[in-house]
Amino acid sequence: MTKCPHCDATTDPVAEPRCQGCRALLPLPAGASPFDVLGLPTSYALTAEALDAAFRRRSMAVHPDRLARASDKERRIAVERTAALTEAHRTLRDVEARALALLRLAGVTPDHRADPTLLADLMETRERAEQGDDVRRALVEQVGSARAGLLTDLERRFGELEREQALRDAARVAPLGALVTRVRYLTRLWEDLQGQREHAVHVQ
Amino acid sequence: MERAVGIDLGTTYSLVATAGKGAARVLRDANGDGRFPSAAFFGRNGKDALGWDALHRAEHEDGDLLLSIKRFMGRGAHAARQDPGLRSFRLAAGDDRMVRFHVEGDRTVTPIELSARYLAALKARAEQDLGGPVTGAVITVPAYFDDAQRQATKDAGKLAGLNVLRLLAEPTAAAVAYGLDRPEHDNGRYVVFDLGGGTFDVSVLAFERGVFQVLATSGDTALGGDDFDLVLARMLLRDAGWDDPAGLPRVLLNQARAAAKAAKERFSTEERVEIVFAPEGGRPVRRTMTRQEFHVLVDPVLRRCRAPCEAAMRDAGLTGADLGGVILVGGSTRMPVVRAFVREFFGREPLLDANPDEVVAVGAALQADLLSGGDRDMLLLDVTPLSLGVETMGGVVDKIIPRNTSIPARARTTFTTYADGQTGMDFHVVQGEREKVEDCKSLARFKLSGIPPMAAGIGRVEVTYALDADGLLTVTARETTTGRTASVEVKPSYGLTDAEVEQMLVDSMDFAEQDMESRLLIEGRVEAQRIIDATRKALREDGAMLSAAERRSVEDVTAQLEVAKNARDRHEITRLIDALDHATAEFARRRMGASIQSALKDHSIREFT
Structure with missing residues (x-):
């Protein structure tokens, strides 16, 4: 749980990319895992369809093109979140990279x-x-x-x-x-x- | 009121559309035609002409008719010399970065300037229709355009006085225009087969709840309807007694091409076409050709569509059976021979209920409206068509962002030092699919210095590639123990610098060819401006790190550079750039030290360089 940087409401930017209070886009918390970025449970068993659907759903919420009239601050957050989203989607789409991501989460090298x-x-x-x-x-x-x-x-x-x-x-x-x-x-x-x-x- | 437009800057025709509240519409000329021929005519007598006027005059008057110049966008003179087209244009002594054409009146023009004229004409059409200035434009480009070709298109937009909101891939634009109002397509996978006048793209997309996600794209930026015309035109010239079209009068070449194009278009509806070509000084040609004979003649051209289709389907991991449909875009898909190819390759009937000439402009208009804050429940997720990589030891390319990655995107990789005590690392950023650096396109080079001396293999440098929504790349290198960083915003050397675009705006009436000296001067000015901006920004943000005397000395040199920048002595500019570099070295060190304390963010890193 973190504070919304726009209105100070208490928020969960992983579960819900937008602030419940002011509807503005929230930045990703530091150390967010690829699973967090896509809003998916931490799991090895994810189908390509589930990953693609989550990618599209999240894109609709965080992509800068959907925020043409938002503040510069919110648009910067959008660019950051979208780049992270692309990276997370690509990582989890590859079974080996997904396994490595799970190892990393457990602190295993x-x-x-x-x-x-x-x-x-x-x-x-x-x-x-x-x-x-x-x-x-x-x-x-x-x-x-x-x-x-x-x-x-x-x-x-x-x-x-x-x-x-x-x-x-x-x-x-x-x-x-x-x-x-x-x-x-x-x-x-x-x-x-x-x-x-x-x-x-x-x-x- | 927002007046955003979408522009399809085509090889043969260009269109402009707008989408305010409600449905998008193509803006038409007084004759009700949405198409504006991408053509310019420079006559021996009288004024230059654009569009329909240019085409009409070229059939009766001697002069330079410039067609299909989209083929030369972002290309060097070398590419133009290799062009297989019937050359009715005259190449000027261009350089490696840009093609130049000689035209009547002892002038030269570049493809960017010509594109800017077409864009300006469409802008004028839109402003007349909308009753006010255009506030922004989405311009479409072939999906397979590389960085240089995209940059050239953007420069043309700027030169035409447009605020370019986005460059959008043509097949993606077409998919938007095609799919939005058809809920039954939801959750499907579609192929857009886009064969235009001079370019070919094939994209695989997924549609779901307003999101258009490009899964893979491929193409050939030098394949289109023109190539079909050329095959036929060469045959007509041979029949008329000219085996080699080189050196023939331009009027004759224009006539042969016009006759070929007309015949090609008739084959779309007729089984048998009588072609009449009666040129002055040649044998009159009158022959009847069947559609079958035409198909055999153009088959070698058509076969070039196959490899890109295979690549796109392979990259998307799909087969024909997985598809919801194949959408045809581009005037050339009217040809039955092209439809037969699509049917055979994808194993299904192509979808025909879109207007292949207008969907691209309409899709661009919808995106322009969204980007201007219009309330539309849609999102386009485009991809980068070519891989972006970095040169590693031995001239091998390590791909950092593979082709068909959604943009905006970010990717990282880590390099280790390869020599004991190594204090610097050079980076060479390249674009392309090949393994060896010399087969890819070089985009930028930069250096990370100040790595503390360590044993080989211990120093680690993390390289981050960040691609924004326009496909503009920023590369950052960061040494992990000290946090020392260097970065570069990639602007391909074949495009134009901002200063060059400004210069062209000023010079656009006389098209003077810039000599080496003036180019160096312009480059010096751009570099000077960049450093002045960076220094002022640093002073604004962290000026408190300097004593009053230190600050005054930095400000003095900055002011001197500002004066030199506006004069014409490039040596003086270079000298002062070095002086300012020297004067700010200590400041940069302090800022770097402070920044290591805080977590580094990409956008703040860029400000140091």
């Missing part, structure tokens, strides 16, 4: 280095992919399903922590760090195998 067994696995897979297109396609399947399995695992374990209200418990969240790192390595491998590097779009 994952080790970005892969363990030696994983590294050896990755190198071997890359070498095998050189053997030909058929092998490569089979590996895309294999790595893709391994990655999907890890993501399901991640969703289940974050789900358990969420039910037990332990998402901010660093000791309990920490073990998920290694899992997230593993997913990230597999994603990079999977994309490389698919040749999913950015294709140059026709640019004049």
Whole structure:
């Protein structure tokens, strides 16, 4: 709960972007999480549709274009909130970035280095992919399903922590760090195998 | 009373619309036509002409007819030399930043000046209709226009005396005009396929409760109806006995193009078209062409639509089956061959109940009304069409804001120092999709200095990219241990500085080509003004940090620079800029020290530089 900078009413800028008293736009509180910014519960299990709908709904409330006649102060808040909204939406839309955001909220910093067994696995897979297109396609399947399995695992374990209200418990969240790192390595491998590097779009 | 307008500044035609209370309407000329040809004619005898008048005179009179100049907005002379068009224009010795055309009367004009003339004509039409001055304008641009092309359009608006409220992507504008009154479209995903006279855009949008969210956009800023005309015009010239159109009289080229365009338009309603082209000095051409033959002839042009459509759908993560519909925009989508392509690519019938020529202007008018405080229950969430990145070691681009990110946007990344005792870091801001820096467009360079010496890899610099609603980029770099910052407001070097726009306003009657010396002078003046403004602002805000004597010395140098800025000696301006820099160094250090105490906000950071 914070004071409205426009009229001094007591407000909750996360639950309701506008002041209940004077209807002016409220600034985001310091340290607002991406979930706060979108006005969504802190959770790993968010669908793309739910995120998009929240993004559009919040945009309608905080976008500077909706505040053409507002004060300069309110418009500055609008620009700030909208930029934060875009960033939060993009973060949570990506399952890996979403997992990292949850780790950060719990104060957990994952080790970005892969363990030696994983590294050896990755190198071997890359070498095998050189053997030909058929092998490569089979590996895309294999790595893709391994990655999907890890993501399901991640969703289940974050789900358990969420039910037990332990998402901010660093000791309990920490073990998920290694899992997230593993997913990230597999994603990079999977994309490389698919040749999913950015294709140059026709640019004049 | 607010009199905001929306302007569709098109390659072939431009339109102006307004939306006060109630529905938007296109403003028409005395003949009831909303279209204003984007054309200028500079005749050998008599005055210059714009619009319909220009087109009519060019068919009978010798002179310079300038058409489709939108293709050259924000482009250097190099791009114009490569243009495949039938050149009835004469290129002047331009430079890398801007195309210039030679016209009758021994003058040169730039695409920005010509665009400004079209905009001024539309502004005059609006002011006559609305009975008072236009207070603001939303001007549309192809979604796929890059930073330089957008900046050039904005400069043209300023030159025409318009208060440019926003540059809006054409397909987004069209979607607004199309979707608002149809609640059954709510919650759908739509494609806007916009093939105009000279540009092609394809955007994927989601509509929900008044919010139009662009999911992805792609396109080609040099593909449009003109390209269809050219294929046909070249064929006519060949049939008339000229294999190479280079060096042919301009009147002849204009006639061939006009005949081609007329034939193309008839193919929209007729299966078989008789084309007559009887030029002076050539074999008379009279041939009957079937629509099928026409399709075969233009197929190579049409095929260029495919890659952008694939890119937009891939980026949006959708397939044809996910779509609620495909909306056609732009006069070129009247061609049956284009509709057949859309049907085949997206696997569905395109929606036809919009007026493809007018929807863009109408959508722009609705947005202009909203931005002027009009009470409209809508919001457009546009995206940046091209990725914004930073050069990293080895000339590789690290994308900070990927393409198709909603704007306004902000993104951060962290760099570590790469050498022991490194005290500075250079940043190179680029735009584009390629991996290597040399394949992208360079937008700006700046340096963060004053990093305390540390072992390699220990110093951390956080780089923030902030894009505002107009797509204007500000980049800030901040060293995390000391809070030392540097930032740059990106203005592409191909656009015009504010001082250049002012200069053009003054010179717009004689179009004198500026030489190197005067350009350097203008740049010096702009830099001087920027530093004077920043210093005065700092004095206003934190003047208390200085003693009376220190303050007087800063004020003295500022006053000297102000005088030099209005004179013509650029060396003196440079000398005084350095002097002021020197005089304010200690002040800047104190302000920096104070600011580290308080949490740094982007807008306050910018004031230090």
